[in-house]
Amino acid sequence: xxxxxxxxxxxxxxxxxxxxxxxxxxxxxxxxxxxxxxxxxxxxxxxxxxxxxxxxxxxxxxxxxxxxxxxxxxxxxxxxxxxxxxxxxxxxxxxxxxxxxxxxxxxxxxxxxxxxxxxxxxxxxxxxxxxxxxxxxxxxxxxxxxxxxxxxxxxxxxxxxxxxxxxxxxxxxxxxxxxxxxxxxxxxxxxxxxxxxxxxxxxxxxxxxxxxxxxxxxxxxxxxxxxxxxxxxxxxxxxxxxxxxxxxxxxxxxxxxxxxxxxxxxxxxxxxxxxxxxxxxxxxxxxxxxxxxxxxxxxxxxxxxxxxxxxxxxxxxxxxxxxxxxxxxxxxxxxxxxxxxxxxxxxxxxxxxxxxxxxxxxxxxxxxxxxxxxxxxxxxxxxxxxxxxxx
Amino acid sequence: xxxxxxxxxxxxxxxxxxxxxxxxxxxxxxxxxxxxxxxxxxxxxxxxxxxxxxxxxxxxxxxxxxxxxxxxxxxxxx
Numbered sequence: 001x002x003x004x005x006x007x008x009x010x011x012x013x014x015x016x017x018x019x020x021x022x023x024x025x026x027x028x029x030x031x032x033x034x035x036x037x038x039x040x041x042x043x044x045x046x047x048x049x050x051x052x053x054x055x056x057x058x059x060x061x062x063x064x065x066x067x068x069x070x071x072x073x074x075x076x077x078x079x080x081x082x083x084x085x086x087x088x089x090x091x092x093x094x095x096x097x098x099x100x101x102x103x104x105x106x107x108x109x110x111x112x113x114x115x116x117x118x119x120x121x122x123x124x125x126x127x128x129x130x131x132x133x134x135x136x137x138x139x140x141x142x143x144x145x146x147x148x149x150x151x152x153x154x155x156x157x158x159x160x161x162x163x164x165x166x167x168x169x170x171x172x173x174x175x176x177x178x179x180x181x182x183x184x185x186x187x188x189x190x191x192x193x194x195x196x197x198x199x200x201x202x203x204x205x206x207x208x209x210x211x212x213x214x215x216x217x218x219x220x221x222x223x224x225x226x227x228x229x230x231x232x233x234x235x236x237x238x239x240x241x242x243x244x245x246x247x248x249x250x251x252x253x254x255x256x257x258x259x260x261x262x263x264x265x266x267x268x269x270x271x272x273x274x275x276x277x278x279x280x281x282x283x284x285x286x287x288x289x290x291x292x293x294x295x296x297x298x299x300x301x302x303x304x305x306x307x308x309x310x311x312x313x314x315x316x317x318x319x320x321x322x323x324x325x326x327x328x329x330x331x332x333x334x335x336x337x338x339x340x341x342x343x344x345x346x347x348x349x350x351x352x353x354x355x356x357x358x359x360x361x362x363x364x365x366x367x368x369x370x371x372x373x374x375x376x377x378x379x380x381x382x383x384x385x386x387x388x389x390x391x
Numbered sequence: 392x393x394x395x396x397x398x399x400x401x402x403x404x405x406x407x408x409x410x411x412x413x414x415x416x417x418x419x420x421x422x423x424x425x426x427x428x429x430x431x432x433x434x435x436x437x438x439x440x441x442x443x444x445x446x447x448x449x450x451x452x453x454x455x456x457x458x459x460x461x462x463x464x465x466x467x468x469x
């Protein structure tokens with residue numbers, strides 16, 4: 001079957017719901033786009049607040065009225081956040097799935113992906129958030145345990161602050177122990193004969209002190225790390241992305257356009273949605289996307305929502321400041337094979353800004369163009385599946 | 392290969408960069424480099440093989456010397 005599945009753990013803005021509704025309207029209107037059999041949007045964590053927030057509620061109402069849409073809320077997290085009654089009574093279109101449901105939230109997510117990615121043997125999670133400061137690692141464990149219980153091989157790729165999952169000796173007094181959770185998952189998977197895979201990006205691990213230089217050998221070695229997660233170069237992690245299996249993250253989508261995605265490398269759509277320099281999101285997203293393209297994966301980098309500020313003005317990094325100039329990074333990589341840059345025009349218009357003249361090679365796209373990038377198959381006959389990751 | 396003119400600044404240590412990010416860094420620095428100048432930096436063996444050497448095919452002069460275990464002083468001339 002064909003289908004789209006999204007998972008959102010982070011807060012969702014009205015803007016995001018609006019542009020996605022625009023994309024789906026275009027998919028319904030244009031004959032040469034692939035209409036998926038189902039579109040499932042799974043909401044947990046802070047994304048749940050958007051269901052009751054007056055700024056986003058009406059947009060969800062509008063989106064839910066479009067054909068094929070199914071919105072599933074994590075019932076256990078609704079309880080935690082005190083939203084169960086409000087969502088239960090105010091959002092009749094939302095399917096609430098808790099641990100006591102016939103098919104609980106995470107099992108429902110895994111079974112949906114398993115149906116869409118026909119024949120898949122594994123499913124992965126790209127973890128970019130640190131344990132304890134964020135609850136995303138808890139969701140990662142719930143997802144990967146669901147993967148394991150669905151007889152699939154779980155895979156964990158830790159990136160950016162997600163590599164803190166590596167740290168051994170974690171001993172939170174009030175929270176679920178994430179390090180121990182990964183260890184238990186690895187043990188259970190091994191006992192069941194599953195070929196599970198756990199990796200941490202070597203650049204991110206080095207930056208955070210988990211991969212230290214041995215002066216004698218000239219090579220880095222793990223330091224204070226749990227054994228289950230292996231530190232690897234990003235390109236080895238991205239090699240897993242070339243395989244045909246679903247990969248989710250804190251905010252991610254998976255679009256399967258043909259019944260059998262196998263045999264073709266899935267496309268990657270990296271959505272840059274954060275402001276450029278204050279956090280590592282933009283650099284991390286660009287870095288991963290460019291590396292993916294260089295590994296042969298058809299990749300699109302889309303600047304959207306607040307991500308469009310990366311292209312605005314002329315950014316100059318002082319010599320003493322050790323940070324990549326994002327605009328220079330874009331300018332020197334527009335010639336990379338398999339890589340395409342674009343910017344969401346409505347996001348620029350909403351903010352009343354334009355992109356820098358030096359970055360005119362970054363093409364402006366509207367919702368209709370985005371629909372073609374996400375759901376189009378005619379121009380790119382080889383496209384069978386696409387993964388979306390929001391940075 | 393010999394470069395026409397050596398840079399006077401201290402070589403930067405790029406050994407912690409991924410191959411992709413080193414490629415981006417070098418493209419940015421080489422774009423700003425005046426013709427006839429060269430860039431010197433430290434890199435690992437993997438970086439030399441995967442990222443630095445391919446610049447030879449793009450019209451640059453690339454050379455390196457081993458300085459320590461898995462540390463090479465690379466010079467790229469324009």
